[in-house]
Amino acid sequence: MLAYANPRRFLRLARALTPWFLGAGVALTVVGLFLALFVAPPDYQQGDAARIMYVHVPAAWMALFVYACMAISSAVAFIWKHPLADIAAKASAPIGCVFTALALITGMLWGQPMWGAWWVWDARLTSVLILFFLYLGYIVLWGAIEEPTRAARAARILALVGAINIPIIHFSVEWWNTLHQGATVFRTDGPAISASMLAPLLVMAVAYNVLYVALLLIRMRMEVSQRRLRTIRLGLETAPA
């Protein structure tokens, strides 16, 4: 693991892996969308509106998962000073932010026909909206502090403090009365969903996870190059004329 702390070795590995993850992610998404739109049956209560689930639920899972990865990377950066840990956390933020926005928007498009409202201020929706603002705040924080080591320290603290929101989101449907339905897949008594709907959902979930890795590799390569560029420029500026 520590061998890849060396940015050059990381770059070599990342360059080799990017096309594979990108290709697999796109292929899995195409298969998942096909299964979701053509193969999965309409829901007996919600009809074809239930097909929104296949883009809503995986996006919501990713919103939580990417934040968890960001928080773990930030903790690793704090404890072991791993040079790539801050970069991984920073590179994850825009990806998690997009997944959270997608979960919110597709949720609104599902809420309107089913609940009769685009938005309700209940525990689940509000806590996910807070997650969205945590991502935005994290991105803004990196941009606001110019010196990278100070920016990294502030960003780590925000990511770790914000992590308290992750279990709150997960359990919000149990702790508070909410319009949002409870967990159907991650339950202690097993998934409460028919196999014909679970399969497309899982393919979409795997697709989104693979896409996350591909996007993460691309954005980490970007961050490593930008840091190298900064170091070179600083070196040139301070070099004796």
Next chain:
Amino acid sequence: MSDWQTFFAMGGYAAYVWPAYAISVFALLALGLASWRQMKRSERLARMSETPDRQS
């Protein structure tokens, strides 16, 4: 109604299902393209400033 018309009608929920799928594909595509371009640009800049002839 033909099979395709039935499909696009989404049981009357077309106005909700199709925007949900469209925004998902569009947002991920946009993020992927933007990230790729930025990555290529900063890799090129880093490589350019590393070549020794630039400093002479």
